[in-house]
Amino acid sequence: MRPLLCLMSLALLSASGAAIARDKKPDNLRPVGKAVDCVQIHQIHQIHQIHQIQSTEVRDDSTIDFKMLGGKIYRNTLPNSCSSLGFEQKFMYKTSLSQLCSVDIITVLHNMGGGIDRGASCGLGKFQPMEKVPAGG
Template identity: 40%
Template sequence: MLKAALPISALLLLAGCASNNDSPANRTVWVEDGPPVNCINRNQVRSFRVIDDRTIDFERNRNQAWRNNLPMRCSGLTFGQAIQINSRTSQICSFDSITPRSMGSGPNAMRCQLGQFQPMKRVPVPETKPAG
């Protein structure tokens, strides 16, 4: 089971570090890196990040990830939330589901279907020259 839970102090520390590296030379964006796939190997996933109630990034490393756009909104899934991956194999596939986890969520919590995994890579933001 993968979990994305950091103490609030760690989140604040990370936010502070991010704001100090916001110079144009350090800005990056995620772009698609090949066709979507149905499954990824669980052991290649270092961490994950819930973006919103339909989007989860499964990170391979700092510069590679798979973006999963759920086919339907997942009620109760919010930014930064922990999830349980409901898979019985060494792979995570589009036919598997996730369960949002929060304090007090019980065994009957809602399950949400995963979609295909879009490979993504981080690239530098192209510099734009000032007009004039």
């Protein structure tokens, strides 16, 4: 099997998501369990690739929530702030593996006159499993 080159742009483009990132409002998530080095990007099932990362939510310049197939959420807190990530709300990554890991690099994407331009490139941190806080708790 030849290595897969995966180029993905993941974005949260809603105005409410941008407001959350700028205002750093509290969320309804709390850490659960031990942080992991990698999350699955996709899984091969028979002849189809099933994408495991369903969506992302950029919370600010150093925090991204990865929402997985099946409802699991992993929060990645970058070791350093990534310029414009919280404002632009979109990024890309490249990998030849079926996993995204803490050693991988993301690149912020900028809207430039109808096109997309690359911005800052930043390293990922570990992926912390998160769970929703029950109502009233």
